[in-house]
Amino acid sequence: MAEKIGIMGGTFDPIHYGHLLAAEECRRQLALDRIVFVPTGTPPHKRNRAVTSPEDRYAMTLLATAGVREFFVSRTEIDRDRPSHTVDTLEEFLKQSAPQPELFFITGLDALLSIATWKDYMQLPSLCTLVTATRPGYSVAGVDALPIDIRRVLKLIEIPQFAISSTEIRSRAREGRSIRFLVPHLVESYIENCGLYRDSEVPRI
Numbered sequence: 001m002a003e004k005i006g007i008m009g010g011t012f013d014p015i016h017y018g019h020l021l022a023a024e025e026c027r028r029q030l031a032l033d034r035i036v037f038v039p040t041g042t043p044p045h046k047r048n049r050a051v052t053s054p055e056d057r058y059a060m061t062l063l064a065t066a067g068v069r070e071f072f073v074s075r076t077e078i079d080r081d082r083p084s085h086t087v088d089t090l091e092e093f094l095k096q097s098a099p100q101p102e103l104f105f106i107t108g109l110d111a112l113l114s115i116a117t118w119k120d121y122m123q124l125p126s127l128c129t130l131v132t133a134t135r136p137g138y139s140v141a142g143v144d145a146l147p148i149d150i151r152r153v154l155k156l157i158e159i160p161q162f163a164i165s166s167t168e169i170r171s172r173a174r175e176g177r178s179i180r181f182l183v184p185h186l187v188e189s190y191i192e193n194c195g196l197y198r199d200s201e202v203p204r205i
């Protein structure tokens with residue numbers, strides 16, 4: 001049987017318990033063999049907001065997932081010397097693995113609703129099942145407007161505990177408020193020791 005791999009795509013700025021719970025819930029519900037977290041490199045669509053450096057986001061993702069047997073972290077997008085596009089990432093995963101695995105691309109609903117602006121998005125249904133992990137109370141109305149071929153391969157999974165957001169964590173850190181128990185302890189220490197999110201949204205070099 002083909003290996004079933006969840007590709008957890010996101011900026012992870014920073015990674016938090018909501019992401020980890022979402023990954024675990026998808027793994028369980030879809031019977032995935034493993035989950036690979038793929039922090040974005042240079043997000044093509046985020047030129048209007050400075051994002052923390054890829055190496056810091058990668059390091060935090062490693063710290064958050066260390067010791068979880070089924071969780072892995074990939075540098076695929078971090079190491080790419082051009083903007084990171086999901087279609088390229090999925091093709092790379094398929095090329096690298098023999099026999100061919102079955103891929104499940106997992107991301108947030110906000111991100112997925114803009115899928116019609118992504119590079120070669122109509123190729124995605126032939127490469128993977130699309131999975132969105134949604135927060136409780138989130139409107140899923142926009143899903144009906146997605147192209148039919150996308151809807152056909154789309155699975156919505158509501159994560160009851162996914163009430164945390166990276167935006168909230170960044171603003172708490174900036175205001176000197178506690179982020180304890182919102183992110184794994186090692187991620188909290190990394191953010192404190194490196195002074196991330198303290199003054200502004202300007203990334204470290």
Ligand code: NAP
Nearest residue numbers: 008009010011085086106107108110111118119133165166
């Ligand atoms: P993002 O800013 O990281 O997240 C957008 C929303 O989804 C936020 O609410 C976020 O919550 C949530 N989220 C992020 N990753 C999630 C995950 N794996 N599971 C559940 N919820 C998640 O999103 P992004 O960086 O724009 O894009 C997400 C993914 O889509 C990335 O893999 C990116 O490469 C891909 N994408 C591809 C293209 C393209 O191919 N051209 C364009 C856009 C996006 P938090 O803020 O709490 O994280």
